[in-house]
Amino acid sequence: MNRAPSTTTLPSPKGAAAMPEDQADINYARAVSNGHYDVYTGGLSGKHDNVRSYWEDQIRGMTLRPHVLRLVDRRRRADKKVRIVDLGSGTGEGLRLLSSWRRAEEDLRLHRTRVLPHEVIDCYIGCDLCQAMVDQGNVNFADSPNVTFRQGDFSEGFPLTDEEPFDLYFSTYGSFSHIDDEAMERLLTEIVEHAGPRALVVGDWLGRHSIEWPCYWGEPGDQMLSYSMNWLPSNGPGEEADQFPMRFWLGDEIRSLVARVAEKTKARVMVLGLYDCSVFVGRHMDTGQYNQWTNPVRAAVNRLHEQNVRTDLETVKVHLASAEGHDELNRYYARLRYCWNNLVDYCQRRLEKGHHPHPVRLRDWQSFPPALQIAIMTLDRVIDTVAWMRMGDPRANIIEPQLGYALRNLELESQTGLGRGHALIGVLEIRKDADGTRGRLPQADQEAHDITAPDDGKAGRAPAASDLEISHGSPESLLQG
Numbered sequence: 001m002n003r004a005p006s007t008t009t010l011p012s013p014k015g016a017a018a019m020p021e022d023q024a025d026i027n028y029a030r031a032v033s034n035g036h037y038d039v040y041t042g043g044l045s046g047k048h049d050n051v052r053s054y055w056e057d058q059i060r061g062m063t064l065r066p067h068v069l070r071l072v073d074r075r076r077r078a079d080k081k082v083r084i085v086d087l088g089s090g091t092g093e094g095l096r097l098l099s100s101w102r103r104a105e106e107d108l109r110l111h112r113t114r115v116l117p118h119e120v121i122d123c124y125i126g127c128d129l130c131q132a133m134v135d136q137g138n139v140n141f142a143d144s145p146n147v148t149f150r151q152g153d154f155s156e157g158f159p160l161t162d163e164e165p166f167d168l169y170f171s172t173y174g175s176f177s178h179i180d181d182e183a184m185e186r187l188l189t190e191i192v193e194h195a196g197p198r199a200l201v202v203g204d205w206l207g208r209h210s211i212e213w214p215c216y217w218g219e220p221g222d223q224m225l226s227y228s229m230n231w232l233p234s235n236g237p238g239e240e241a242d243q244f245p246m247r248f249w250l251g252d253e254i255r256s257l258v259a260r261v262a263e264k265t266k267a268r269v270m271v272l273g274l275y276d277c278s279v280f281v282g283r284h285m286d287t288g289q290y291n292q293w294t295n296p297v298r299a300a301v302n303r304l305h306e307q308n309v310r311t312d313l314e315t316v317k318v319h320l321a322s323a324e325g326h327d328e329l330n331r332y333y334a335r336l337r338y339c340w341n342n343l344v345d346y347c348q349r350r351l352e353k354g355h356h357p358h359p360v361r362l363r364d365w366q367s368f369p370p371a372l373q374i375a376i377m378t379l380d381r382v383i384d385t386v387a388w389m390r391m392g393d394p395r396a397n398i399i400e401p402q403l404g405y406a407l408r409n410l411e412l413e414s415q416t417g418l419g420r421g422h423a424l425i426g427v428l429e430i431r432k433d434a435d436g437t438r439g440r441l442p443q444a445d446q447e448a449h450d451i452t453a454p455d456d457g458k459a460g461r462a463p464a465a466s467d468l469e470i471s472h473g474s475p476e477s478l479l480q481g
């Protein structure tokens, strides 16, 4: 059921203007000092819930891993190690993420090898505004001499200019949304100036066109808007939820930002990819704070992935209302919802039949987009294979997690990199000649990069099938049919 129209007024988009500039620092420091920041509260809620583990961390891995792998291999060929800076590092989650990726998901031999093993890291420097995060990071990685955390404020430019150039300028989970346009442009400019002949930059922002906050869709881009982290258990009972002034970005705005910085620095700065993350499972699907017409889909998907817990599949279906004056966005979300709900519906009906010889009838099969057809066929095979089992609750422990992965795949197939997910992840590459200006690429590389260079405004928006290693065609063709 949709939430009934509530009498709560939506938070004013301009409310953020009244917040003190150091509000983020105060809020994060309190969360760390009261021991709530990184606390694991199980898979059903909190910072490290199942969606973070099985969707958000994984999608960052799928999208970023190929780029980082190429970087590591290039450094290895040159007999060099990799230098990493993590901006807005918190207590070092980014390093854990980078270190968790394997060289290949399928190949058993390579599966045992990390993309970024400890021995290829020359240094990882976590940089954060909040001293409490820095202190905690240094405690967490006390046994790793090449890992350090330093206090620094990237709203005033790149904070580590005293360091040698880095190979990877990294950020995760929305850190760059903490600063406004002017500061973001200055930061990226100074990163480009600081970088050596070649470097990767990974940016992570909040997506402005997320279904979680249609009240922000019509707002001018260059504004700081109020964002609540009321899903974090960092507040005591009865305390007000933490509010942060944040910049919500669109893919095209990132492209313009990159173009401006390239122009200013005279370096070659390319957008290798822009990726939406968490289209129907963002944190605020559950709170309904900015969109009272959604339902708590993230909580339901958390249950799908929870061991020994059965989910009422009706709760996994997405409810939406159209937003006036945003036809294209309405169409996009309606199409994804159609696929999502049809898949859940199929699963429900198929489970009712169990291991039964009569198939579920699908009247609209021919009109289903290929991505949905593939997802349904996959689920059908899974249910057929395990529904007869009488041990270990195959529904809770095999079928429901598989449904979760199939839904995740639908989201990936539909994504545009335009800022329609909770997060917008950007992978940029800097190339310079020895004199610090626009690098000319060797012929082979030139061709590879021309494919993703932002010339036509479309390239690099969606992850390539070969990068994701899970897709079977281009996102649009698959979902649109």
Ligand SMILES: C[S@@+](CC[C@H](N)C(=O)[O-])C[C@H]1O[C@@H](n2cnc3c(N)ncnc32)[C@H](O)[C@@H]1O
Residues within 6 Å of the ligand: 024, 025, 028, 087, 088, 089, 090, 091, 092, 093, 094, 127, 128, 129, 130, 133, 152, 153, 154, 155, 171, 172, 173, 174, 175, 178, 179
């Ligand atoms: C959403 S948290 C992400 C933390 C971490 N990257 C992760 O993945 O868990 C954002 C981080 O950015 C830091 N931050 C916010 N504004 C900053 C600034 N101006 N300079 C440096 N760090 C900042 C915060 O202190 C916080 O640790």
